[in-house]
Amino acid sequence: MSAIQSIKTRFGIIGNDPGLIRALEKALQVSPTDISVLVIGESGVGKEFIPKIIHTNSHRKHNSYIVVNCGAIPEGTIDSELFGHEKGSFTGATTTRKGYFEEADGGTIFLDEVGELPLQTQVRLLRVLESGEFMKVGSSQVQKTNVRIVAATNVNMMDAISKGKFREDLYYRLNTVQIDIPPLRARRGDIRLLFRKFSVDFAEKYRMPELELSTDGAQLLEQYSFPGNVRQLRNLVEQMTVIEQKRVADAAMLQNYIPKETTLPAVVPQQFQSQKGGEFSSEREILYKILFDMRNDINELKSITGELVKGGTREIKTEEELSKRLKVLEEKSDVIDNVYNDVSPKSLLYLENQASSTTHTMSKIDDFVTDVNDNDVEFIEEKSPSLSLVNNEKELIIKALEKYKGRRNKAADELGISQRTLYRKIKQFNIED
Numbered sequence: 011m012s013a014i015q016s017i018k019t020r021f022g023i024i025g026n027d028p029g030l031i032r033a034l035e036k037a038l039q040v041s042p043t044d045i046s047v048l049v050i051g052e053s054g055v056g057k058e059f060i061p062k063i064i065h066t067n068s069h070r071k072h073n074s075y076i077v078v079n080c081g082a083i084p085e086g087t088i089d090s091e092l093f094g095h096e097k098g099s100f101t102g103a104t105t106t107r108k109g110y111f112e113e114a115d116g117g118t119i120f121l122d123e124v125g126e127l128p129l130q131t132q133v134r135l136l137r138v139l140e141s142g143e144f145m146k147v148g149s150s151q152v153q154k155t156n157v158r159i160v161a162a163t164n165v166n167m168m169d170a171i172s173k174g175k176f177r178e179d180l181y182y183r184l185n186t187v188q189i190d191i192p193p194l195r196a197r198r199g200d201i202r203l204l205f206r207k208f209s210v211d212f213a214e215k216y217r218m219p220e221l222e223l224s225t226d227g228a229q230l231l232e233q234y235s236f237p238g239n240v241r242q243l244r245n246l247v248e249q250m251t252v253i254e255q256k257r258v259a260d261a262a263m264l265q266n267y268i269p270k271e272t273t274l275p276a277v278v279p280q281q282f283q284s285q286k287g288g289e290f291s292s293e294r295e296i297l298y299k300i301l302f303d304m305r306n307d308i309n310e311l312k313s314i315t316g317e318l319v320k321g322g323t324r325e326i327k328t329e330e331e332l333s334k335r336l337k338v339l340e341e342k343s344d345v346i347d348n349v350y351n352d353v354s355p356k357s358l359l360y361l362e363n364q365a366s367s368t369t370h371t372m373s374k375i376d377d378f379v380t381d382v383n384d385n386d387v388e389f390i391e392e393k394s395p396s397l398s399l400v401n402n403e404k405e406l407i408i409k410a411l412e413k414y415k416g417r418r419n420k421a422a423d424e425l426g427i428s429q430r431t432l433y434r435k436i437k438q439f440n441i442e443d
């Protein structure tokens with residue numbers, strides 16, 4: 011039996027995808043060393059197996075192995091949890107306590123969701139990685155520890171670094187070796203194997219007959235994107251094992267357990283791609299581009315219709331041009347709808363109001379063009395949408411407060427901001443709710 015097959019059998023890992031096999035090979039290769047490892051992968055892909063493999067195949071295997079979920083520990087206590095504290099160092103510190111780095115001396119610490127660490131804690135962790143030294147909270151005495159660190163995250167680390175949420179020097183200390191775990195949608199050939207494994211496990215657990223996967227059911231699962239990855243598939247099989255009387259999982263049965271994917275990726279037309287040859291780096295850039303292009307088209311339409319009302323002539327076929335321009339506007343409006351569904355409301359208070367203003371302007375122009383043949387049409391020049399961030403933000407806050415009748419918690423949820431931020435904005439804009 012090969013080393014990879016032995017590891018798969020020991021840890022119950024199912025799959026033959028080349029990306030998964032490569033991750034297991036790298037884990038075995040780095041196990042005998044003490045270098046730091048960073049495991050990258052989406053939530054639910056099974057990142058937790060890699061540090062276990064590394065620890066059990068290292069010279070530290072007889073010492074402690076501690077798992078720390080960095081995202082689950084409150085910011086105010088995480089330093090105490092990791093490095094310990096002295097008696098009386100803070101309210102509630104009635105005794106001296108050892109931290110994980112002291113407890114795991116000689117062993118391995120797995121820092122799960124390391125991207126969630128506060129910046130202050132990141133500084134302390136960097137010192138441990140560089141010199142093996144740390145100090146307890148409330149102590150001035152330097153202590154030494156010999157710990158191997160394996161970290162994992164589902165955060166885009168380079169993006170976190172660019173936003174100042176993660177230290178670049180710490181990232182490169184953790185990322186001596188990077189192991190990437192592929193998402194389930196990238197290893198569709200393993201879905202049938204995983205389904206069968208989970209079916210056997212849950213049939214034994216609940217003392218029920220095994221579920222079988224039909225051909226059309228397998229095809230449906232292989233076409234699904236599985237945003238929850240292996241964890242989602244496991245939960246799906248467990249539900250059907252317990253609930254369904256029928257023991258063949260076909261497409262009709264699976265449809266009841268697979269969430270409908272209502273939000274589809276926005277298709278960005280070629281005219282909205284960046285001049286560098288790729289698409290714009292963010293939805294915000296796309297929306298800005300579309301909104302300003304739409305304003306130009308609207309202004310030109312107003313110019314055409316204005317000349318028609320005043321009896322002017324143009325060297326174009328006006329009906330054909332109007333039809334073409336309106337079609338372009340409709341296409342751009344559709345693009346805004348698709349992109350806007352995927353944009354976080356926290357970052358688009360301004361663009362939300364801009365899109366609303368632009369839609370209102372389009373409606374005015376559409377009505378105007380419809381009546382262009384009437385002799386009594388009066389040309390109305392629509393004002394350009396306001397570009398004031400402050401005015402638009404204030405207006406959105408007022409609308410949210412009106413919608414929820416002054417309930418600030420509901421208004422804050424609607425706006426995608428904290429209640430504290432909403433209170434500050436209300437005071438800043440002198441809004442009476």
